[in-house]
Amino acid sequence: MxxxxxxxxxxxxxxxxxxxxxxxxxxxxxxxxxxxxxxxxxxxxxxxxxxxxxxxxxxxxxxxxxxxxxxxxxxxxxxxxxxxxxxxxxxxxxxxxxxxxxxxxxxxxxxxxxxxxxxxxxxxxxxxxxxxxxxxxxxxxxxxxxxxxxxxxxxxxxxxxxxxxxxxxxxxxxxxxxxxxxxxxAGEFYTPHEVSVLMSEIVAHHLQGQNEISIYDPTSGSGSLLINIGKSIEKYKKDKNSIKYYAQELKEATYNLTRMNLIMRNIQPSNIMVRNADTLEDDWPYFDEADPQQTYNPLYLDAVVSNPPYSQHWEPKGKENDPRYSRFGLAPATKADYAFLLHDLYHLRPNGIMTIVLPHGVLFRGDSEGEIRKALIDNNHIDAIIGLPANIFFGTSIPTIIMVLRQKRENQDVLVIDASEYFVKANKNNKLQSSDIRRIVDAYCKRETLPGYCTVVSRDEIIGNDYNLNIPRYVNTSKNDEIYDIYGIVHGGIPYSEIEKLSPYWSVFEGLDKEIFKQGQDGYYSLVEGDVAKIVHDYPAVNEFTDSLGSKINQYIEYVSQSVIDDFKVGMDETVWHILSAELFEQFSNIPLIDTYDIYQIMSDNWSKITLDIDKMGHNGKALVASVEPNMVMKKKNNKQVEVQDGWKGAIVPFGLVQELYLQNELSNLTHIDNELEAIEEQIAELAEAVPMDYQDMEFLNDDRTGFVKTPLNAAVKVYKDEPELYPLLKAVKDLYAEETKLKKRQKEAVAELADATKYRIENLTDEQIDELLYQHWIIPAINELNAYSKKVINDFVQCLSALANKYGTSLQSIDNDIRVVEQELITSLRELESNDDMGISALLELLGAK
CATH class of the missing domain: 1.20.1260.30 (N6 adenine-specific DNA methyltransferase, N-terminal domain)
Structure with a gap:
C-alpha cells in the first residue's frame, strides 16, 4: 500500500x-x-x-x-x-x-x-x-x-x-x-521525513567508519529522526544491531509513540534506551537508581539530533552550575533554543557530531544568546549552518536552520549554506526533493564555496561581523536586476554584453554564435533571418553534444539495468541506490550545460517506484512478476461504499504493458471495435445536428440537442414513416444504435477475452520475458525522462535566444517612426475634414503641430 x-x-x-x-x-x-x-x-x-x-x-x-x-x-x-x-x-x-x-x-x-x-x-x-x-x-x-x-x-x-x-x-x-x-x-512534534533524511545523511557520513554507534534525540517526538539516522548509517554498515538508540520525550503519549516506532523497526530491545522526562529540567540519569555505584556512566554519544520546540519558555533559574550550561551561559527564559543546543552539545563525545533544527533568530539575536553564540564560535564548535526553505514544517511558516556542531574540529571555519530556494510545493507546505537533500549533503561534505549557494567563512570574518551568523551576510542569493542597454533600446540591436552572458553555450557550441548573430554597422547585433531553432538543432556541435549526452545516458542506464535486473537479489536495499547514485555523479558530473542534480532527481524518482516493487517481491523475487492479484475497487452497495473485486491485475507489471508487448493482435482487435463505436457516436451527433428546425423540440432529441433518446426515437420512426424529410434520418439513427448494441457486446467479449489472455500470459512468463517486462516497467520510463531532459537543455537555450531577440526586437526609434507615420495619416484625414470649419478638428490639428 x-x-x-x-x-x-x-x-x-x-x-x-x-x-x-x-x-x-x-x-x-x-x-x-x-x-x-x-x-x-x-x-x-x-x-x-x-x-x-x-x-x-x-x-x-x-x-x-x-x-x-x-x-x-x-x-x-x-x-x-x-x-x-x-x-x-x-x-x-x-x-x-x-x-x-x-x-x-x-x-x-x-x-x-x-x-x-x-x-x-x-x-x-x-x-x-x-x-x-x-x-x-x-x-x-x-x-x-x-x-x-x-x-x-x-x-x-x-x-x-x-x-x-x-x-x-x-x-x-x-x-x-x-x-x-x-x-x-501540533506539527512541532513531527520532523518532516525529508528534513530527517537530510540530518541523517550528514550524521551518517561523519560516522561511517565507526563499528559501534550511539545516537540520541532528546526531543524524540515520533522517533522519526532516530529511525532515519539508523537507516542512513546502515548503508555503510552490515550489522544494523551495532547501533544504540537513546531517546527522551516530555509528553507521555508521544514518548509511547517513540517506543512503538523503534520497536516496529525491529531494533533489538537491548539497543533501545528511552525516557519519559523533561530534557531541560531532568537530564539523562548517569546511573540506575537501584545500583548507582556499579552503573554510573555519564551519557556521551556519537551523535545527537533534535528538533526541539521553537523559542519555548523555560526556567533557567538555579542552573548556572549545571555542567551543560556552565561553560557558555544560560539562554533567556523566553527562548530555550540555546538551552536545547547546549544540552545536545554536552552529550557529544569528542569525535561526535550533532544536528539541531532551530529558528533563524539564533543566528543574530543579542544579549545572552549573543554571548552563547560568541562562546560557541570562539571554542570552534559550530561546523555548519544550513538555511532551509520557509514553510517546511507543520504548524509554522517561520524560516528554520539546521546547525551542525562538533566537540573537536580541525578546521577553524564555518560552512554557511543557503538552501532556502531549493524546494517544491507540496499542498500548503514546501518540501525538499531528494536532489535538494543531496545538494546540501554534498556541499557539506566537500566544504567548498559555491557562489550563490554556500560559503566557507573564516572565524576572523565572523568576528569582524560581531559574531553575527545571519546567512545573507555570507551567501548572496539575490538575483541580478535585469539590465537594459540604452542604445540598444533606443536604436535597436543586441549589445555584445548580452550575447556574452550565454558564453557557457558558446564554449560548447563553438562557432554557433557567428551563425545566429550578425553584426550591424554600429557594433550591435541582430538574429539572422530564418528559423533560429532549426539552425540550433541542425548545428553540428549541438548534435555532437546531444549525441554525447545520449551516449552517457545509455551507458548509465545499462549499468542500472545490470544492477537491478540482471544482478537482482532478494532483499535489495538502499545500498544499491547508494552505489547507483555514486556512479551517476561519476558519469555526469563533468558534462557542461547540465545540472547533475536534475539527473539525480529523475533517477531518484524512478528508483522510488522500483523499490516499491522490490519490497513487494520480498522472498519471491522476480518470480512474483509472473503472478496476478485481485483488482479491488470501491463500489456503492446498499448506499455504502464497499470494496469488491473487479477482475485481476498484475502483481508487479500492469496488464496494459503485457498486452502491448505480447498480445498486439488481441489489443488491435479491441482498438478496432473502440474506433468503430467512436465513429458511430460521431455519426449520431452529426445526425442530431441535421434534424430539421421544425422537429428540434421533439422528445426523441436529448436536452442539449446533441443526441437521441432511444425509446422516443423508436416510437418516432413509426410515427414519422411518411415524413420524407425526417424518416430517413430517424431510421439511420435507429440502425446505428442497433449496430452500436452489437459492437458493445463484441467489445465486452473482447475485453473479457483480452483480460483472460493477459492473465494466462503473465502466469506463464519465461525468465527472459520477466526481465524484458521489468526493463520496460522500470528502465524505459527513466530513459524517456532522461532523453526529455537532454532535449530540454537545448530548448532552454533556444528560449534564451528568443527572449534576447524580444528584449531588443522593437527599438524606441522604430516606435517613434511608427507614431510619426500614424500622425501624418491622421493629419491627412483631419485636413480632408477641415473644410467643414469644425473648431474641434482645428484644435486637434493644432495639438498635432499641423496647424
Missing part, C-alpha cells in the same frame, strides 16, 4: 468515526492499534518459523496456562499474547469483538511482560487504554467503533516492507489533518 492509498483509507475511516472520536485524539487509537497488530504478527511469525507450530494449533496451545510455551515466547519476544487476544483472532471474530475483550487484552499484555525489558514495553498502551471509554456512550457503541478501527488497521502494512516510515507517515498525516488544537496544529 503506497502513501496515497494509506491516506485515503485513514480519511475514509475518520469520516465514519467523526461523531465518536475527537479529531486530536484520533491518532492515539490508530497508532496504538497499529502497534498492537505489529506485536501480534511478530508472535505469529515466531510460532510458525522458529517453533514450527501450525496456525490451526494456535487456539489449543497459545494459552497462558501453557506455561512452557508462554515463558519461551516471553524469553524471545519479552511479551506474550494468548490466542484469544491475537489481532488475527480479533479480525476473525468481527462483530463479536467487544470493548471488554480489548481492555482485557491490554491488561494481559502488561501483566505478562518479561521483567528484563519492562522499561521498553511497560505502559506503552496507556494512552490507548485510557481512550477506549471515549469511543461511545456505552459498551455497545464503544465496541462498534473498535470494530471499525480494527478493520482499518488490518489493511495497514507493517514492518520494514514499505519504502517509508509507516508509523511516522500515519502520524504526520493525522497531525496535519486532524490534530488541530485551538487553531494551531
Amino acid at each position: 503506497d502513501k496515497q492509498q494509506l491516506a485515503n483509507k485513514i480519511w475514509e475511516s475518520a469520516n465514519k468515526l467523526r461523531s465518536k472520536i475527537e479529531a486530536n485524539e484520533y491518532k492515539d487509537y490508530i497508532l496504538g492499534f497499529m502497534f498492537y497488530k505489529f506485536l501480534s504478527q511478530k508472535e505469529e511469525e515466531l510460532l510458525s518459523t522458529q517453533y514450527q507450530i501450525a496456525k490451526t494449533e494456535y487456539k489449543s496451545v497459545l494459552l497462558e496456562s501453557n506455561i512452557e510455551l508462554c515463558d519461551a515466547i516471553r524469553d524471545d519476544l519479552y511479551y506474550f499474547i494468548p490466542y484469544n487476544h491475537l489481532f488475527s483472532t480479533w479480525i476473525q471474530d468481527g462483530n463479536q469483538l467487544d470493548v471488554g475483550r480489548v481492555q482485557d487484552a491490554l491488561n494481559s499484555f502488561e501483566r505478562l511482560l518479561n521483567d528484563q525489558y519492562n522499561r521498553i514495553y511497560k505502559g506503552i498502551f496507556d494512552t490507548l487504554q485510557l481512550g477506549l471509554t471515549k469511543l461511545g456512550d456505552n459498551s455497545g457503541t464503544q465496541s462498534k467503533a473498535i470494530q471499525q478501527l480494527i478493520s482499518l488497521i488490518d489493511e495497514i502494512p507493517m514492518g520494514d516492507s514499505q519504502d517509508y516510515d509507516v508509523l511516522g507517515f500515519v502520524y504526520e498525516y493525522l497531525i496535519s489533518n486532524f490534530a488541530a488544537n485551538a487553531g494551531k496544529k
Whole structure:
C-alpha cells in the first residue's frame, strides 16, 4: 500500500468515526492499534518459523496456562499474547469483538511482560487504554467503533516492507489533518521525513567508519529522526544491531509513540534506551537508581539530533552550575533554543557530531544568546549552518536552520549554506526533493564555496561581523536586476554584453554564435533571418553534444539495468541506490550545460517506484512478476461504499504493458471495435445536428440537442414513416444504435477475452520475458525522462535566444517612426475634414503641430 492509498483509507475511516472520536485524539487509537497488530504478527511469525507450530494449533496451545510455551515466547519476544487476544483472532471474530475483550487484552499484555525489558514495553498502551471509554456512550457503541478501527488497521502494512516510515507517515498525516488544537496544529512534534533524511545523511557520513554507534534525540517526538539516522548509517554498515538508540520525550503519549516506532523497526530491545522526562529540567540519569555505584556512566554519544520546540519558555533559574550550561551561559527564559543546543552539545563525545533544527533568530539575536553564540564560535564548535526553505514544517511558516556542531574540529571555519530556494510545493507546505537533500549533503561534505549557494567563512570574518551568523551576510542569493542597454533600446540591436552572458553555450557550441548573430554597422547585433531553432538543432556541435549526452545516458542506464535486473537479489536495499547514485555523479558530473542534480532527481524518482516493487517481491523475487492479484475497487452497495473485486491485475507489471508487448493482435482487435463505436457516436451527433428546425423540440432529441433518446426515437420512426424529410434520418439513427448494441457486446467479449489472455500470459512468463517486462516497467520510463531532459537543455537555450531577440526586437526609434507615420495619416484625414470649419478638428490639428 503506497502513501496515497494509506491516506485515503485513514480519511475514509475518520469520516465514519467523526461523531465518536475527537479529531486530536484520533491518532492515539490508530497508532496504538497499529502497534498492537505489529506485536501480534511478530508472535505469529515466531510460532510458525522458529517453533514450527501450525496456525490451526494456535487456539489449543497459545494459552497462558501453557506455561512452557508462554515463558519461551516471553524469553524471545519479552511479551506474550494468548490466542484469544491475537489481532488475527480479533479480525476473525468481527462483530463479536467487544470493548471488554480489548481492555482485557491490554491488561494481559502488561501483566505478562518479561521483567528484563519492562522499561521498553511497560505502559506503552496507556494512552490507548485510557481512550477506549471515549469511543461511545456505552459498551455497545464503544465496541462498534473498535470494530471499525480494527478493520482499518488490518489493511495497514507493517514492518520494514514499505519504502517509508509507516508509523511516522500515519502520524504526520493525522497531525496535519486532524490534530488541530485551538487553531494551531501540533506539527512541532513531527520532523518532516525529508528534513530527517537530510540530518541523517550528514550524521551518517561523519560516522561511517565507526563499528559501534550511539545516537540520541532528546526531543524524540515520533522517533522519526532516530529511525532515519539508523537507516542512513546502515548503508555503510552490515550489522544494523551495532547501533544504540537513546531517546527522551516530555509528553507521555508521544514518548509511547517513540517506543512503538523503534520497536516496529525491529531494533533489538537491548539497543533501545528511552525516557519519559523533561530534557531541560531532568537530564539523562548517569546511573540506575537501584545500583548507582556499579552503573554510573555519564551519557556521551556519537551523535545527537533534535528538533526541539521553537523559542519555548523555560526556567533557567538555579542552573548556572549545571555542567551543560556552565561553560557558555544560560539562554533567556523566553527562548530555550540555546538551552536545547547546549544540552545536545554536552552529550557529544569528542569525535561526535550533532544536528539541531532551530529558528533563524539564533543566528543574530543579542544579549545572552549573543554571548552563547560568541562562546560557541570562539571554542570552534559550530561546523555548519544550513538555511532551509520557509514553510517546511507543520504548524509554522517561520524560516528554520539546521546547525551542525562538533566537540573537536580541525578546521577553524564555518560552512554557511543557503538552501532556502531549493524546494517544491507540496499542498500548503514546501518540501525538499531528494536532489535538494543531496545538494546540501554534498556541499557539506566537500566544504567548498559555491557562489550563490554556500560559503566557507573564516572565524576572523565572523568576528569582524560581531559574531553575527545571519546567512545573507555570507551567501548572496539575490538575483541580478535585469539590465537594459540604452542604445540598444533606443536604436535597436543586441549589445555584445548580452550575447556574452550565454558564453557557457558558446564554449560548447563553438562557432554557433557567428551563425545566429550578425553584426550591424554600429557594433550591435541582430538574429539572422530564418528559423533560429532549426539552425540550433541542425548545428553540428549541438548534435555532437546531444549525441554525447545520449551516449552517457545509455551507458548509465545499462549499468542500472545490470544492477537491478540482471544482478537482482532478494532483499535489495538502499545500498544499491547508494552505489547507483555514486556512479551517476561519476558519469555526469563533468558534462557542461547540465545540472547533475536534475539527473539525480529523475533517477531518484524512478528508483522510488522500483523499490516499491522490490519490497513487494520480498522472498519471491522476480518470480512474483509472473503472478496476478485481485483488482479491488470501491463500489456503492446498499448506499455504502464497499470494496469488491473487479477482475485481476498484475502483481508487479500492469496488464496494459503485457498486452502491448505480447498480445498486439488481441489489443488491435479491441482498438478496432473502440474506433468503430467512436465513429458511430460521431455519426449520431452529426445526425442530431441535421434534424430539421421544425422537429428540434421533439422528445426523441436529448436536452442539449446533441443526441437521441432511444425509446422516443423508436416510437418516432413509426410515427414519422411518411415524413420524407425526417424518416430517413430517424431510421439511420435507429440502425446505428442497433449496430452500436452489437459492437458493445463484441467489445465486452473482447475485453473479457483480452483480460483472460493477459492473465494466462503473465502466469506463464519465461525468465527472459520477466526481465524484458521489468526493463520496460522500470528502465524505459527513466530513459524517456532522461532523453526529455537532454532535449530540454537545448530548448532552454533556444528560449534564451528568443527572449534576447524580444528584449531588443522593437527599438524606441522604430516606435517613434511608427507614431510619426500614424500622425501624418491622421493629419491627412483631419485636413480632408477641415473644410467643414469644425473648431474641434482645428484644435486637434493644432495639438498635432499641423496647424
